[in-house]
Amino acid sequence: MIAVRSILAVVLVAAVACSDKGGGSGDPDAPVGDGDGSVNDGDGGTTGDGGGGTGDGGGTGDGGTTGCTAGGPQCNNCVDDDGDGRIDGADIECTGALDNDESSFATGIPGDNIDTVHQDCFFDGNSGSGNDGCDIHVCCLLGAPDRASCPFGANQYNPAECNTPETQACIALCAPLTPPGCDCFGCCTLCDPVTNVCRDVLTNPAVAPNCDADHLSDPVACPSCVQRTDCGTPCGPEMCVLCPGQDPSDLPPECMGSTQCPAGHAECGPGAPCPTDQFCSVGCCIDGVP
Numbered sequence: 166m167i168a169v170r171s172i173l174a175v176v177l178v179a180a181v182a183c184s185d186k187g188g189g190s191g192d193p194d195a196p197v198g199d200g201d202g203s204v205n206d207g208d209g210g211t212t213g214d215g216g217g218g219t220g221d222g223g224g225t226g227d228g229g230t231t232g233c234t235a236g237g238p239q240c241n242n243c244v245d246d247d248g249d250g251r252i253d254g255a256d257i258e259c260t261g262a263l264d265n266d267e268s269s270f271a272t273g274i275p276g277d278n279i280d281t282v283h284q285d286c287f288f289d290g291n292s293g294s295g296n297d298g299c300d301i302h303v304c305c306l307l308g309a310p311d312r313a314s315c316p317f318g319a320n321q322y323n324p325a326e327c328n329t330p331e332t333q334a335c336i337a338l339c340a341p342l343t344p345p346g347c348d349c350f351g352c353c354t355l356c357d358p359v360t361n362v363c364r365d366v367l368t369n370p371a372v373a374p375n376c377d378a379d380h381l382s383d384p385v386a387c388p389s390c391v392q393r394t395d396c397g398t399p400c401g402p403e404m405c406v407l408c409p410g411q412d413p414s415d416l417p418p419e420c421m422g423s424t425q426c427p428a429g430h431a432e433c434g435p436g437a438p439c440p441t442d443q444f445c446s447v448g449c450c451i452d453g454v455p
């Protein structure tokens with residue numbers, strides 16, 4: 166137990182040390198890929214090692230960290246834009262590679278996630294179900310038992326329709342874009358990085374404009390939600406699946422410091438970047454918006 170915890174602690178410290186630099190192995194103090202010809206050279210990234218050259222400035226990419234691109238959208242630019250100590254996909258307020266607002270659950274993409282009533286794929290960079298086939302009344306997500314308790318679009322709400330499964334088109338398009346711990350509509354199990362207390366929170370800024378990382382325990386700012394079970398990936402230490410806001414040190418020892426990713430999706434993190442068309446979110450590569 167002690168040995169495992171020590172290893173995890175070392176891994177965590179290494180990860181933090183790496184993340185703080187934003188450029189990963191570009192840091193000359195980095196433990197791997199430091200360009201000195203030692204056996205670990207190259208492990209930290211294929212193009213970003215050896216002094217922060219191509220990864221940081223060349224736009225090729227990975228900087229030795231998670232596949233981010235310098236100068237890209239805030240959630241994919243290798244920088245802690247909001248200064249909370251968490252970079253890009255490790256920041257719970259980043260919903261995907263195109264998210265250009267690391268400081269909130271909004272994406273900064275014009276027209277994205279602006280409908281309070283009809284919810285579509287939360288992670289596809291637009292509002293409306295036309296392109297994704299995902300369509301559900303917000304009060305299903307909020308768990309409202311009847312119209313009287315439905316705060317948005319109550320006259321259009323039929324609780325019985327909440328039992329309708331998502332369409333195959335919705336699942337096919339949206340699930341690969343959805344970070345572990347979230348359903349396709351942005352109902353996410355969010356964990357406070359400090360206290361590790363977790364809640365299922367509806368993150369859609371149209372519905373919860375005051376919800377951010379500082380208000381995770383506030384049910385007014387961050388309303389509770391009921392996750393859809395057929396589109397998205399649940400998380401939890403008992404499944405060895407990291408939730409947003411957690412890091413490998415939050416997993417029990419039997420997980421060996423490794424998170425389980427959705428089928429077909431690789432684990433990622435500092436020094437283990439995703440393919441260029443994917444995004445490292447909560448320790449797993451998820452698909453980029455097509």
Ligand SMILES: [Ca+2]
Pocket residue numbers: 238239240241242243244245246252253267
């Ligand atoms: Ca960033």
Ligand SMILES: [Ca+2]
Pocket residue numbers: 245246247248249250251252253256267
């Ligand atoms: Ca951040």
Ligand SMILES: [Ca+2]
Pocket residue numbers: 258259260264265266267268269270271272
């Ligand atoms: Ca965001």
Ligand SMILES: [Ca+2]
Pocket residue numbers: 285286289290291292293294295296297
């Ligand atoms: Ca959409």
